[in-house]
Amino acid sequence: MRVALSELLLSGVTTVADLSMAHPGWLDLLGESGMRVCIAPMFRSARWFTKNGHVVEYEWDEGAGQKAFAEAMTLIERAEQHESGRLFGMVVPAQIDTCTPELLKDSFDEARRRGVSWQIHAAQSVSEFHEITRRHGFTPIGWLHEQGLLSERSIIGHGIFLDDHPSTPWHTRRDLDVLAETGTTVAHCPTVFARRGITLKHLGRYKRHGVNMGLGTDTYPHNMLDEMRLAAYLARTQATDPRSLTTTELFEAATIGGAKALGRDDIGRLAAGCRADFVLVDITHPMMRPARDPLRSLIYAAGDRALKAVYVDGTKVVEHGEVLTMDYRAAAAHLHEAQQRVADRVPERDWNHRTAEQISPSTFRWA
Numbered sequence: 001m002r003v004a005l006s007e008l009l010l011s012g013v014t015t016v017a018d019l020s021m022a023h024p025g026w027l028d029l030l031g032e033s034g035m036r037v038c039i040a041p042m043f044r045s046a047r048w049f050t051k052n053g054h055v056v057e058y059e060w061d062e063g064a065g066q067k068a069f070a071e072a073m074t075l076i077e078r079a080e081q082h083e084s085g086r087l088f089g090m091v092v093p094a095q096i097d098t099c100t101p102e103l104l105k106d107s108f109d110e111a112r113r114r115g116v117s118w119q120i121h122a123a124q125s126v127s128e129f130h131e132i133t134r135r136h137g138f139t140p141i142g143w144l145h146e147q148g149l150l151s152e153r154s155i156i157g158h159g160i161f162l163d164d165h166p167s168t169p170w171h172t173r174r175d176l177d178v179l180a181e182t183g184t185t186v187a188h189c190p191t192v193f194a195r196r197g198i199t200l201k202h203l204g205r206y207k208r209h210g211v212n213m214g215l216g217t218d219t220y221p222h223n224m225l226d227e228m229r230l231a232a233y234l235a236r237t238q239a240t241d242p243r244s245l246t247t248t249e250l251f252e253a254a255t256i257g258g259a260k261a262l263g264r265d266d267i268g269r270l271a272a273g274c275r276a277d278f279v280l281v282d283i284t285h286p287m288m289r290p291a292r293d294p295l296r297s298l299i300y301a302a303g304d305r306a307l308k309a310v311y312v313d314g315t316k317v318v319e320h321g322e323v324l325t326m327d328y329r330a331a332a333a334h335l336h337e338a339q340q341r342v343a344d345r346v347p348e349r350d351w352n353h354r355t356a357e358q359i360s361p362s363t364f365r366w367a
Helices: 002-010 026-033 062-080 101-114 126-136 140-146 175-182 190-194 203-208 224-239 247-261 294-306 328-343
Strands: 015-020 036-043 046-049 057-060 087-089 118-122 154-158 185-188 212-215 278-281 307-312 315-319
Touching: 002 026, 002 307, 002 315, 002 328, 015 247, 026 036, 026 062, 026 087, 036 062, 062 087, 062 101, 101 118, 118 140, 126 140, 140 154, 140 175, 175 203, 185 203, 185 247, 190 224, 203 212, 203 224, 203 247, 212 224, 212 247, 224 247, 224 294, 247 294, 278 294, 294 307
Parallel strands: 015 036, 036 087, 118 154, 154 185, 185 212
Antiparallel strands: 046 057, 278 307, 307 315
16 A cells, blocks of 8 residues: 555655555555545445356355445545545445445445445446346446436446447447436546556547546556556557547546546646645656656656655655655565565465466566
8 A cells, every 4th residue: 555655646646546445554544645535445245256267257245245335434434534634535336247236326325415426347348348238238337327327426437348349349329428428437547458458449539528537547556647648648549540639638637537526626726725736847857858848748758757746735745756754665665575475375366276477477487
């Protein structure tokens, strides 16, 4: 957690939505970071698993899902009362295919009652798309709409496999329009999918349709500037058009798009009455030159190397490449040690009892 939060800070992130399973010390650790954090404790009615590496199966426990939902609401209340004053919450049933319709409806109603955002992972894989069409006769987006679960406070995690996606052709062509008409946000996380040869088709198209877009990392490294650059490149590649997405649209997705999704009009922009969350960039850095358009220089060239300082609520939390609130180097060292321990247990958790080296061979064979 400290490594991830440090990476986010070092790439200029001041507010993060932390989608995690509840764990001891979570809120205090988030408060320690100095960031503004929307806690998003996930809950679900089933877990997914595979016995053969290609068929997804589900193990259901509806009671456990309702219990975790209640615990998540208690945790959100505790976050809103945290002494840091920088924590708030969001209601997050984990995935469309691991939650019962009742849990989805109950959680959506509770989010509306509390006036907070509601997030669900949906349209994130081909197998999930086919599972939902098999169960309900609708695409994931279509089924959520049919259940009345899409609104301006709804966030779709990933939202890649719509009814017009080449990998999931369907007899309708309404998903993108539905997202726009309902004011639903799509949280776009390019890196985690690009590593598996998958991408949204495409960010510019969603924006042109009027869909509110936000950007996230969702994987290591948690570098928002790198994520922005990749989002632009993938969007233009998928569109086969360098003008399909402007840098202005990209920057808006990374700032006010995310703020809108969280129901906040006091962050994501510099304006009177907004929180003093901002980043200072050294425009004299060699990689910011020539500085005809500093924002393009930052996103497409310099990246986090040009970040000078980060402030949250007017308090400096990063200075000259150093996190001031946490010991990033010590956390990274502990992470390395933890991986060594976990690697030995990989066969216990893999469906085919493979070792870490068999699943992910080293780039070179070391002596």
